[in-house]
Amino acid sequence: MSEFEPKIVAFVCNWCTYAGADLAGTSRIKYAQNVRIVRFPCTGRIDFMLLLKAFEEGADGIIVSGCHPADCHYTSGNYHARRRWMVFKDLLDFIGIDSRRIVFSWVSAAEGAKWAHLVNDTVSEIRNLGPMKEYKNLENVSSNKIGELIND
Amino acid sequence: MTELQNIAKKLFDDGSINLLIGYSNNENGGTSAIFIDNSADIDKLIYNENCHQNLMVYFQKPEVKKFGKLAFVVSLPGLKSVLEIASENQIKDGDAYFIAIDKDGNPSLLQDFHQIEDFITNNQTKPPMGLLKLMEKINNMTREERWQYWTDEFSKCIKCYACRSVCPLCYCTQCITDINIPQWISTESSPIGNLDWHIARAMHLAGRCIGCGECMKACPVDIPLALLTANLNKSIAIHFGDEPGMKADYKYPLSHYKLEDKENFIR
Incomplete structure (x- = not known):
């Protein structure tokens, strides 16, 4: 059996991390191919529902990254995002969704190498955690229940 | 009279x-x-x-x-x-x-x-002991146990939205769950739709819920909904020191920020 290849979705801001990832590319830095990048205007735009949708669509891990504090293109988007993630992470922990599968980071436009490290680290961490089974099992619960209802 | x-x-x-x-x-x-x-x-x-x-x-x-x-x-x-x-x-x-x-x-x-x-x-009163005890019990579980506990609870949900109807702070003219372009929350009462709905409801009430517990009393299948918002309010109090419903000039913690907000997980 081939080794488990995690699917990672990265939600990144246009002004810092997306440019940082671009720099990693133009600098010819090699990093894991497991990441799918989704570009946003700002980390302040990244709604928590998007993260839940990513898990629903089969992501095993998520990276959320944007400008360092004091660097936001819109002055304060990342500060708002920081508060949102502090609260959202606590909710995930309380509900029992593995918050280690969501990696938050600040990657600036100059940090192509940091981006490559971040992706590589995340991929190896998620590889150790294994596939995100919880959401897939939910789907089974759903169909089983409906099946039971029909049989009754 | x-x-x-x-x-x-x-x-x-x-x-x-x-x-x-x-x-x-x-x-x-x-x-x-x-x-x-x-x-x-x-x-x-x-x-x-x-x-x-x-x-x-x-x-x-x-x-x-x-x-x-x-x-x-x-x-x-x-x-x-x-x-x-x-x-x-x-x-x-x-x-x-x-x-x-x-x-x-x-x-x-x-x-x-x-x-x-x-x-x-x-006229301050203490929050009901039963609720606090249950919250502590859940917080002491392992992550897998917590996930099992909440999936079991949410699987009872029939998406009647009584929790929304009874809440004085759920006053959006169009709720996120009623929006179908894009469809954020599955309308059927499936495990994923239920999970999404309860996470979204809790997050939209984070730092706003005043803890009347009406959602829990209105719930026809007895999901302890007030725990989600109570636990969120607890973490907001720890992180930002805010408590909703005490002052008319209260600042909603998720639309304000401080430069010195401290977290320990952003790399």
Whole structure:
């Protein structure tokens, strides 16, 4: 059996991390191919529902990254995002969704190498955690229940 | 006539209000909300320990707003919701009268937000022990146990949205769950749809929920919904030191920030 290849979705801001990832590319830095990048205007735009949708669509891990504090293109988007993630992470922990599968980071436009490290680290961490089974099992619960209802 | 009815009658006689929302006995032996638009019905107005519904839920309804001058019978949670919706610019000082019931069951007439703030400070009650114990129990579980606990609880959900209807702070004219382009939350009562709905509901009430617990009492399948918002409020108090429903000039913690906010997980 081939080794488990995690699917990672990265939600990144246009002004810092997306440019940082671009720099990693133009600098010819090699990093894991497991990441799918989704570009946003700002980390302040990244709604928590998007993260839940990513898990629903089969992501095993998520990276959320944007400008360092004091660097936001819109002055304060990342500060708002920081508060949102502090609260959202606590909710995930309380509900029992593995918050280690969501990696938050600040990657600036100059940090192509940091981006490559971040992706590589995340991929190896998620590889150790294994596939995100919880959401897939939910789907089974759903169909089983409906099946039971029909049989009754 | 009780003191409560006297206060209500005086408001109608002065012409201060057109509609009073309070509690009355219903035919099932319980209590329900009553909408009184003339002083003839005032003798139906009651207050006892069964009157727990948070009547501020009606404040935002257009059917109620069209009456103009309003009065509400409210206890501590109701008054907290008044301050919370005031901080969200949904109610202005003097928009409505509040017949506040204190912890001994005595009514008094409050109008401006300062009076309400003082009333809340003087009438603080402890949150129910059962809820705190259950929260502690869940927090002491392993992650897998917590996930199992909540999937079991959410699997009971029939998506009736009673938790939303009964909440004085769920007043969006279009709720995220009713939006279908894009469809954020699956409309069927499937495990994923239920999970999404309860996470979204909790997050949208994070730092706003005043803890009246009506969502939990209204839930027909007894999901301990108030735990989610109570736990979120606990983490907001720890991270940012904010508590909703205490002041009319409260700043919603998720739309404000401090440069020195500290977390330990962003790399």
